[in-house]
Amino acid sequence: MKDFKRLSQRQQHMLRFLQSYTQEQGYPPSIREIGEEVGIGSTSVVNYNLNRLVDAGYIERAGRVSRGLRLIADIPGSPAASKVVALPAVPRVPHVGLIAAGEPISLPEDIAHHIDEDDYIGLPQHMLGGLDESEVFALTVRGDSMIDAMIQDGDIVILRRQNTAENGEMVAAWLPEDGETTLKHFYREKERIRLQPANQAYQPILVHPSNCEIKGKVLSVLRSFR
Amino acid sequence: MKDFKRLSQRQQHMLRFLQSYTQEQGYPPSIREIGEEVGIGSTSVVNYNLNRLVDAGYIERAGRVSRGLRLIADIPGSPAASKVVALPAVPRVPHVGLIAAGEPISLPEDIAHHIDEDDYIGLPQHMLGGLDESEVFALTVRGDSMIDAMIQDGDIVILRRQNTAENGEMVAAWLPEDGETTLKHFYREKERIRLQPANQAYQPILVHPSNCEIKGKVLSVLRSFR
DNA sequence: TTGACGCTAAAACAAATGTTCGCTATACTT
DNA sequence: AAGTATAGCGAACATTTGTTTTAGCGTCAA
Structure with missing residues (x-):
């Protein structure tokens, strides 16, 4: 796993929120929704931190796409984050x-x-x-x-x-x-x-x-x- | 399971697309993306059929939310929600x-x-x-x-x-x-x-x-x- | 001090995206 | 024939939402 603790409190919070929101809603949160959750009033700040998370290899972003967020690394403490790897022998x-x-x-x-x-x-x-x-x-x-x-x-x-x-x-x-x-x-x-x-x-x-x-x-x- | 074949070709197509797109991208497609995929030029038609799918119990929609789509029923054939059956040994x-x-x-x-x-x-x-x-x-x-x-x-x-x-x-x-x-x-x-x-x-x-x-x-x- | 850098803000902007509204066409019902 | 429900189209509309710009603040090193 990546160096999760390296991230700021906010960024960790954002990751957790992204994961839980996506799981619950079926689609990722918008920038503003993340901001509201984490307590950021400005979209640019959220955007900034999202890019930081991209750099850190935690998420991927689709440019100019609403809710174009994708979690690509496991975050500690969230169980169901990982995809099932063990596949049955016979497809x-x-x-x-x-x-x-x-x-x-x-x-x-x-x-x-x-x-x-x-x-x-x-x-x-x-x-x-x-x-x-x-x-x-x-x-x-x-x-x-x-x-x-x-x-x-x-x-x-x-x-x-x-x-x-x-x-x-x-x-x-x-x-x-x-x-x-x-x-x-x-x-x-x-x-x-x-x-x-x-x-x-x-x-x-x-x-x-x-x-x-x-x-x-x-x-x-x-x-x-x- | 629902009566999948009751749906029109388009609707089935839309469902499949929703499922595969979501799985691949990590977030649902937009109305226009669905339209493009299924060959519908008008967003209203997509919207219409989406609502029809809601009625049929296949999806849920979040009002006024980009990509606010959620698949709530299995669609035959492709679902990742495949139940694991008995797996024979591989000869x-x-x-x-x-x-x-x-x-x-x-x-x-x-x-x-x-x-x-x-x-x-x-x-x-x-x-x-x-x-x-x-x-x-x-x-x-x-x-x-x-x-x-x-x-x-x-x-x-x-x-x-x-x-x-x-x-x-x-x-x-x-x-x-x-x-x-x-x-x-x-x-x-x-x-x-x-x-x-x-x-x-x-x-x-x-x-x-x-x-x-x-x-x-x-x-x-x-x-x-x- | 000055300057680079990380982080946060606020606001304006532009693009993406959902919603609504006429209008048409077909099939089926009354 | 008129009426109704389904299905579709296109365009205008209104929000949502991502992007960009400018700026403020604090820390740290030169």
Whole structure:
């Protein structure tokens, strides 16, 4: 731990307040709220001391962002400050159902449809690409539009949950207007998004960005025979 | 749990974003940030949907407070509030190196470079096909002779240790006379064995049974991107 | 003394951010 | 057809909130 006692009384007070406030409210306090708590009438003084705490490595600040405070070091005396480090040996990610990788199969529902069935699949962490298991989920592929990308019907794809994608990445995209989720290569073009299958037999899907919601990008693939 | 699927796409999206953003940043997103993420141009629409989420019991809002959002219900799939279930032991199978699936490559010693573990690789047991871990081992594929079978360079194949094979099965075969191990489809013909690649560009290997030692048959395949 | 430095103030400023208010559109109900 | 509820948009508005500026005070060393 850092040299907590090196800090002034005020700064210690501020740290404690930041920690407890954030825990209770779910969001960090504003500069003025901190000032009121600690007994500082001037925002600049609070600001000054916050920067001091940044220097000391206790917090991080997001510039020009309301309540952009983040505690990054444990402070003595507060129990729940530390994040849980000990993780279970086997990461388990939710297996949320099927995804169309061909003629858009109208799925029963959104991904979220299946998501609450706790259908979890254990994965070795080397397949998570260093990500936390909570960021990752799995889908079973239906259809053969991605065979040129070495993905066939029945494969399980592991995805990282994210809403954006880089060109060329393989993503699961939700098309609200069509009510379908599909697995394609992602390409952002001028005014539209191209979802490119990896199979000569299929045409790319061209949609407006507003009708394309990225659900995640493919991290790995997994297939069992028989 | 609440009826997550009852929510509109947007609302689900917002919830997920709130959860992930808060977790990543340490503080909740602003209305405009949510709007940008979800693709809403008007703050009032975000506001509207936030209030809807409040009604649905998913979040709480602090009036007139920047980023005054608080998630009060679990959202399926991603929550960090995951309950720990029983964790099975991780089967670990030996990762014994590279296998040629193309022009027989004389194995260099750069065995398992991208596998961080020593020689073992953790696997979920659903990829073991119900077998004991001691029966199973893993190989990294080199070459592209099996691309028509959806296996490409760099893939890791999981095999069951066995000395025989049925026609059509994908096996790892040791060719004593050539000092090579190769990954091919297995076919027993009259007086010889045909090791058939799954790539038009490659010729089958025809060998006498005495010069063909089956090491194992492929159970599953595993691939990571990037 | 003078000057550098740590700390505190107060006020003004600028940006971020929540709130409100018309207005439109669609679907469903009466 | 009129009415109502849901959903959405855009713009103006009002606060909140972070940033900056200027200044006062005390300590310590040169």
